Amino acid sequence: MRAMPDLHAVKAMVFDVFGTVVDWRSSLIADFTRWAQTHGIKADWTALVDAWRQAYVPSMDEVRRHPENGFVPLDELHRRSLERLVEQFGIANLTDLHLDYLTRGWHRLDPWRDSVAGLTALKRNFIIAPLSNGNVALLTNMAKYAGLPWDLILSAELFGHYKPDSETYLGAARLLGLRPDQLMMVAAHNDDLFAAQALGLKTAFVPRSTEYGPLQVRDFQPEGSWDLVAKDFVDLADKMGC
Amino acid sequence: MRAMPDLHAVKAMVFDVFGTVVDWRSSLIADFTRWAQTHGIKADWTALVDAWRQAYVPSMDEVRRHPENGFVPLDELHRRSLERLVEQFGIANLTDLHLDYLTRGWHRLDPWRDSVAGLTALKRNFIIAPLSNGNVALLTNMAKYAGLPWDLILSAELFGHYKPDSETYLGAARLLGLRPDQLMMVAAHNDDLFAAQALGLKTAFVPRSTEYGPLQVRDFQPEGSWDLVAKDFVDLADKMGC
Known part of the structure; x- marks a missing residue:
């Protein structure tokens, strides 16, 4: 020792x-770029990933400040932030399965x-x-x-x-x-x-x-x-x- | 598949x-028998191990029946049962460290x-x-x-x-x-x-x-x-x- x-x-x-x-950053950008090409979905994935990560601390701080609302797991916080961001970024035609795939990007x-x-x-x-x-x-x-x-x-x-x-x-x-x-x-x-x-x-x-x-x-x-x-x-x- | x-x-x-x-049974009996020989402690380790395991379900059922008392981890239930059993078996001169060693037998x-x-x-x-x-x-x-x-x-x-x-x-x-x-x-x-x-x-x-x-x-x-x-x-x- x-x-x-x-x-x-x-x-x-x-x-x-x-x-x-x-x-996480390089992984998500590469994963989403590949995936979007095969699905014909256009977006600035680098900007989305960066904005998504920016939402991370505020989303947890909201849970930390309001324990009376119960604990919300990170998958759920990621999903909520993503739904807001795809609207903000004007990424159209995403199904529930698409949003699931993107959210589970954090597992890959x-x-x-x-x-x-x-x-x-x-x-x-x-x-x-x-x-x-x-x-x-x-x-x-x-x-x-x-x-x-x-x-x-x-x-x-x-x-x-x-x-x-x-x-x-x-x-x-x-x-x-x-x-x-x-x-x-x-x-x-x-x-x-x-x-x-x-x-x-x-x-x-x-x-x-x-x-x-x-x-x-x-x-x-x-x-x-x-x-x-x-x-x-x-x-x-x-x-x-x- | x-x-x-x-x-x-x-x-x-x-x-x-x-x-x-x-x-658990063969492991504990062998471990305690070896350990007792080097420490000069005499006991029927097979009987102790069997009695200890007999105490397992009742000790957990007590926790399950009285959730108002809070959850008690198994290490602690094992220790409590052991303290009762060494007395019952008349195993003398066991220190706190000895009881710790025996209780952690369930980790080995x-x-x-x-x-x-x-x-x-x-x-x-x-x-x-x-x-x-x-x-x-x-x-x-x-x-x-x-x-x-x-x-x-x-x-x-x-x-x-x-x-x-x-x-x-x-x-x-x-x-x-x-x-x-x-x-x-x-x-x-x-x-x-x-x-x-x-x-x-x-x-x-x-x-x-x-x-x-x-x-x-x-x-x-x-x-x-x-x-x-x-x-x-x-x-x-x-x-x-x-």
Whole structure:
């Protein structure tokens, strides 16, 4: 083990998924472009995907601010945002099945090229799981599609709270029977790590500087005192002694 | 695919674990006997293990009958039963750490010899998960120990209800985004399958006639109209066309 002394307690590593493990933007643009050609549907898919992702945080914040309305899984939030956006973008003639196909695009995302190799190495020494705002079905289907070797699926849906609500991070520790400091949160987003660290989790930052394409304005660098910074998942496994 | 026509809808297979996937009785007796020798602790471990398992259903039924007291995870039920039993068996000088070790014996169970091969084959075509009364940490640690290649961990703990409460079976379908008939319950116990079938799940029976050793009095044969009966998990994979 080459892990730093204060990381010796870590038993499980939990991962942000969208952007950290999978390249949602390139995957969706390529998928929808291919699909639209075979269906004769014209649209600016890059603009749609970017606008769809922009709707992500506000749609979850709405759920976070109004717990009295109950938890709404991400598939449903994606679908609602999409229905609004196709109207806004003037994409005509989309059937219910078309909208289903597009919404389930979030289940068919390709991993960054180092993700599977790094996770496979880390799995030898650690419990590995997503800790994502994606719902369980989405994360399960994505793992089958992308070959992500998770030990289990941890999702905001299990806790009825979206990140960065504390219930998600502490819920993960509780379900695994671990103290927060036995859990390491891995993310390409500093905000996710600030929330995890405040609750006692260990933190690792892996930059994904092309996640948002030309729209990326942040998360090029670590902004907090993270326990580890790695250049990719293979480097992360190496630094964790795997 | 050689699966029967009415099984073509099946997308996910969920498994009872204790007895169906792992041989809890032989595993615990061997583990405790070895451990006790190195610690100089004398006891009839076979009798203790059998009595401990006898306490399993009553302890869960107590939780099921009194939902107002909240859900109690299986690790905690196991621990409570153990504390009563060591007293009853007159096993002296056990420390808190000893009791922890014994309780976590349920995390260190060996699979039946066909389990890993069968699950590995089934995983190619289906989502595979436990659907067990074991808590998430127990099932996760067991999977690491025994090499069970689950896609995700489904547990009574996630639903706050023990099998055979309907919330467990229907909760599994809901989290996977599937209809009940797209889910197949696999168990060595007819009662589990009766509960699953009544809710619309498909069912497969795999007998484990040595599960309870000389105390086994039931589940030698299928007792319902199960969709499949297989002699072991390799046969199950074969019958599911994997």
